[in-house]
Amino acid sequence: MRIEHRWFEHRRIDDDITLIWEPWVEPLIRCNIWHVRGRDSDLLVDTGLGIASLRSAARDIFDKRLTAVATHTHFDHIGGIHEFEERVVHESEAAVMADGSSPMMLRACDFSDEERRELGELGYPVESEVLISALPEASFDIAAHTTRAAPCTRSVREGDRLDLGDRSFEVLHLPGHSPGSIGLWEAATGILFSGDAVYDGALLTNFPGADLDDYARTMHRLRELPVRVVHGGHEASFGRDRLRAIADQYLRSWEKAGVAVPGQDGP
Ligand SMILES: [Zn+2]
Incomplete structure (x- = not known):
């Protein structure tokens, strides 16, 4: 496989927000890494696959x-x-x-046949044997790559704040995609960093750790949020109309599937 020393790309979104991404990674496992500049400190929202050093790139x-x-x-x-x-x-x-050692699913064989079939139907086909198209260095071992133990220095919950000096984000607990999914919400600007709770692409609702009852409550909450722009965990950013359309689409499909959907008229 070819070697690419330049592992990250970045693009300024506005004066203070920069999108960073890993261009040699297939869309399924390529997350958006968001940098937010503040007066006293900066935020990095998500950190990608850890294949090359994000810290030195940043x-x-x-x-x-x-x-x-x-x-x-x-x-x-x-x-x-x-x-x-x-x-x-x-x-x-x-x-x-804190535990680390979660396997990195960088190869098609890391997914079950069932998962591959579902992902294909969702528009994230797992076709190539390996889900990265370059290596950061010849010695990088795809099979051995795992997450590393990284105990948090601060655990947060609903309502906590991340303060950057001149701007401040509120933690929204948005379970469903995973139990501890959070969004970072800045009411003053209407900016939401939503992680994988919602993005403008097929949401993965049927994988280990996902919970549809939680997800329905989260989706209903997101639909009511007065957002101006959503910067998601994957795919392109979008506005409030699109957020409501996405939320309505999932809430309708879950209701049909018998999931308890809040805020809807009873039967
Ligand atoms: Zn996820």
Whole structure:
């Protein structure tokens, strides 16, 4: 496989927000890494696969103290978090981050036939043998790559705040995709970092750790949030109309499947 020393790409979204991503990674496991600049400190929302050093890549772009937040502990979001001194996660997934050693599903054979079939139907086909198209260095061992133990330095819950000096994000507990999924909500600007609770692509609702009853409550809550822009854990950012359309689509399909959906008229 070819070697690519430049592992991350980045694009400024506005004065203070930068999107970082791993271009040599298939969309299924390529998460959005968001950098938010604050007056006193900066936030990094999710950290990708940990294949190459996000910390040194970030050091070339940013100059300030970084707090790394895991929107949840799926391997494609926490691979690089061990590199940062300040690590934030929801209390219900803190143990997963402390433990490390979660397998990285970088190869087609890491998924069951059933999972591959479902992912294909959702528009995330697992076709190539390996889900990365380059290596950061010749010695990188795809089969041996795991998450690393990275105990959080702060566990958070609903209503907690992450304060950057001139801006402040409220933690929203958004379970469903995973038990400890969180969003970071800035009411003053209408910006929501939503992790995998919602993004503009097929949501994975049928994988270990997902809970549809929780997810329905989360989706109903998201639909009511006065967002201006949602920066998700995958795919492109979107606005409130799209958020409501996505939420309605899932709530309808879950209701049909017999999931208890809040805020709807009873039978
Ligand atoms: Zn996830």
